Amino acid sequence: MQAKEVLLVLTDQWADWEASYAVWLVNSVPEYTVKTMALDKQSKVSVGGLRAEIDYAVNEYTKFENLAMVILTGSFSWKNESHNEIADFVKKAHDLCIPIAAICGGVVFLGKHGFLNNVKHTGNSLERFQKEPNYNGTDFFVSAQAVADQNIITANETAALEFAREIFRTLKIYTDEDMDDWYDEFKNGMVR
Amino acid sequence: MQAKEVLLVLTDQWADWEASYAVWLVNSVPEYTVKTMALDKQSKVSVGGLRAEIDYAVNEYTKFENLAMVILTGSFSWKNESHNEIADFVKKAHDLCIPIAAICGGVVFLGKHGFLNNVKHTGNSLERFQKEPNYNGTDFFVSAQAVADQNIITANETAALEFAREIFRTLKIYTDEDMDDWYDEFKNGMVR
Numbered sequence: 001m002q003a004k005e006v007l008l009v010l011t012d013q014w015a016d017w018e019a020s021y022a023v024w025l026v027n028s029v030p031e032y033t034v035k036t037m038a039l040d041k042q043s044k045v046s047v048g049g050l051r052a053e054i055d056y057a058v059n060e061y062t063k064f065e066n067l068a069m070v071i072l073t074g075s076f077s078w079k080n081e082s083h084n085e086i087a088d089f090v091k092k093a094h095d096l097c098i099p100i101a102a103i104c105g106g107v108v109f110l111g112k113h114g115f116l117n118n119v120k121h122t123g124n125s126l127e128r129f130q131k132e133p134n135y136n137g138t139d140f141f142v143s144a145q146a147v148a149d150q151n152i153i154t155a156n157e158t159a160a161l162e163f164a165r166e167i168f169r170t171l172k173i174y175t176d177e178d179m180d181d182w183y184d185e186f187k188n189g190m191v192r
Numbered sequence: 193m194q195a196k197e198v199l200l201v202l203t204d205q206w207a208d209w210e211a212s213y214a215v216w217l218v219n220s221v222p223e224y225t226v227k228t229m230a231l232d233k234q235s236k237v238s239v240g241g242l243r244a245e246i247d248y249a250v251n252e253y254t255k256f257e258n259l260a261m262v263i264l265t266g267s268f269s270w271k272n273e274s275h276n277e278i279a280d281f282v283k284k285a286h287d288l289c290i291p292i293a294a295i296c297g298g299v300v301f302l303g304k305h306g307f308l309n310n311v312k313h314t315g316n317s318l319e320r321f322q323k324e325p326n327y328n329g330t331d332f333f334v335s336a337q338a339v340a341d342q343n344i345i346t347a348n349e350t351a352a353l354e355f356a357r358e359i360f361r362t363l364k365i366y367t368d369e370d371m372d373d374w375y376d377e378f379k380n381g382m383v384r
Contacts, residue, residue: 008240008241008242015216016208016212016213016215016216017209017212017213017216017352019240020208020209020212020240021208021209022240023208023238023240023241023242024207024208024209024238024239024240026240027239027240027241028239033241034240034241034242035241036241036242036243043245046215046216047216047219047220048200048211048212048214048215048216048218048219048226049200049215049219049225049226049227049228050200050215050226050228050242050244050245051228051244051245052242052243052244052245053235053242053243053244053245144383145381145382145383156381156382156383157382158377158378158381158382159381159382160209162381185350186350188350189337189348189350189351189354190337190348190349190350190351191336191337191348
């Protein structure tokens, strides 16, 4: 069986922690393999100073039949740049009913490109963002830490664990009970 | 002012989430810059599938006067390999009173190489590890999520946030109150 690909889309100044639990869980099962994607194949530097190598430039990707999910990890540069080629790629994947997961700045990017216009669960500040295209704040949030609706998962920057849980629920790897146990351990710690 | 370096030591199969909050906070202030170090300069692949480029091979590092901290992020390979050259490097830094921070497998590595023999705060399973050199389990933990003692910070794999907080306290960047606010937001979320 060929593992299906889950693409982690990175920009410069990507946030180290936001998709970290998600990619660990996804890449640890044989059904999936995590690959990185960006506008080009130059390594992308995180806010923590890590240089991550890029597997695919967005324009060269053709294997949609083997694509299980697209994850847009947060960064400041989502807000400041348009990234139209990534928007075109996300639209193609979304039209093929491939789930899209976005956190923090990735959610702003989805809002800016119209992907959230029919999504009802997003909360106060994101609605504000949708109404005000020039809104450039970092204090937006959704109505819960992370939510899945209409094949789109959104989360705020403090919700790395909840984001991972929603991604794993969508990919249907473990049971909800197993995921709840995992979440409880990482949310509350081993030592209480 | 030249930024002091904080070295993130990576091995293959490094855990994406464990030092992710820490490197973000450290690298976001002008006083410090995060650089990666490994046995050699080959990129190291995380459990989440990210290939991180390496700034320094351990044997080529000489700038101890500009070194503020060494962070050993977890990975399965700490347990299975000896990494003697990294142990020699950590000993040299520790002898110079440079703080060492280790999480998960990094703590096992410190225990295996004798760095924790005089550290009193480590908990049950780590004491067991110290008594049984061939202990190779993954279920060890320290007596709190993260603790700083005698210039060594230790944390378990579920304690990425607490690990970051201890690191930032040690580096004395923000006030304890600011760190508590930061911790509360990321531990409990924006939406409650």
